[in-house]
Amino acid sequence: MNSFSGRNRNAINLAGLALGGLGLILGTLAISRARIGRRNEERRERRFVSIAAIAATAATGALAVAMKRSRRRIQAVKSVTINRSPEELHAALRNSGNLPRFINGLESVNMTGEKEFRWVFKSPAGKRAEMRAEIVEDRPDRITVQCRREGREFVATIRLIPAAGERGTVVCLTVETTSRARMLGQPVARVLQKTLEKRIEGDLRRFEQWVETGTVVTTKGQPTGRSRQGLISFLEPAGT
């Protein structure tokens, strides 16, 4: 589900943009006046230049605020029912060494503090990227992790809810982040949200596989007749 920032945020954005626009206009006028006044009155020139500098600074600041506030909040929610108790799942999630087994692309997790970690992701092309993660909430029925990467923030909350009829545990994962896609409109944000949903859906499914069976099922590395010798598939590394 996509979340708008609400009327207040919109008002702040509009105010920021208006202030920025006003600042730019004033700055432009002031510079123009300064050029005119250069021939006649040195004192007026200095005053106009000062006004121009202040107005330009205000404009830049206001625009920056508006741009920052114009990020669109994106939220993805997925859940899966796992045939294990909340206690078992909580323990599995809190063991950070387990995470690369089911989080797509996560290569390694290193502890940097009591509740702080450095996550290293590896793309299919082999490019690595780091992300700082911090557990900001840790309860038997809820874990919240805040992650930062290149100025972008993700907040992931996992809730562990006993399923009806003692049929395992409902694991509900909510991931929130922001995107500069606000300026590009709702359709682009919707695509980003769907992409995020697909990603966390896959992570949840692999988590279920891993905690229920101790493995994550794969076909990578099996033979095929795709090339005559089947070498392309055969040489693919086995999955986790």
Added chain:
Amino acid sequence: MKANCWYGKGDVRVEEVPDPRILDPKDAIVKITSTAICGSDLHIYDGFIPAMEKGDILGHEFMGEVVEVGSEVRNLKIGDRVVVPFPIACGKCYFCERQLYSLCDNSNPNAQIAETMWGHSPAGIFGYSHLLGGFAGGQAEYARVPFADVGPIKIENGLRDEQVLFLSDIFPTGYMAAENCGIRPGDTVAVWGCGPVGLFAIKSAFLLGAERVIAIDSVPERLEVAREKCGAETVNDAEVNVLECLDVMTGGRGPDACIDAVGMEAHSHGPVGVLDRVKQAAMLETDRPTVLREAIQACRKGGTVSVPGVYGGFADKIPLGALMNKGLTLKSGQTHVQRYLRPLLDKIQNGEIDPSFVVTHELPLGEAAKGYEMFGNRADGCIKVVLKP
């Protein structure tokens, strides 16, 4: 090793591919001694199953000898002779714990594709498209078997391959189809399709207490087997109107249960059949549900329609009015083979049934393409082709 690979509609070839290897500690490698072409393989051969990729190794009915086991396999050892069920099941999830093995939550690595089509993903299946996992199949010299502790059943007596091979699919599939009918003594069961699954459904219906079984097909040789080897009364749907015929044969009441052992490529002799083919060709529907329509229409009030035949997507003009107003029960599903392995093996050992009666042709693996063509055309009285690697 040699393996039978799919390259397109009507194009299967035995190619040299690398041997399979253990990819997970729960895997086993089986050296295949016998494998078979299933009627549902023909849906792939005919180009009706989506998410196939060129080079995919086909086959989900196979048995053989264990030649390698992963470090976490406990129930099997090298040298064991095993039959491998076609659905891959983890044995640990909600569904496996309730013996709904073909609905396993954890064995399809491509579950997202299946969920897009069907809402939820069933289990992975050997050699049956990337929709169902993309696992290499068993029409090969060797196969990798994931979750090896959960699926394969050991054959520890002198039974021949042909007697036990069909535990991998068609015997349990026919049996589950009959079991889904909730047969009571005195019941009459109608079975559409006298291919291998239909024949096993007939046999199983009798084993479960049916008094009469009426078999429907248009291939005389198959009707003869249904009559002579399975004890069914037969109806040739190329010669008579099936609905009228069943009405008369059941005293106007209709069969207590109807089994659709045909599925998505049903043949129809009327204008509706032509319309279905046009729609299928134009991608307006994926399946031709002629038999399902007839089964719902023919079934007695309050009866059961059981569907072991494979359907893949969407179909038109299903008589839901008849289904609802006659109070019918509709049951279906891929077979939970693991649930039936032991009891059906016992029936074979006890001599209650010898599944080898369906075998009409035995070919070397290298002639798999010939087997598909023959089976697809129902040529030479072909009912079941067994391939020997």
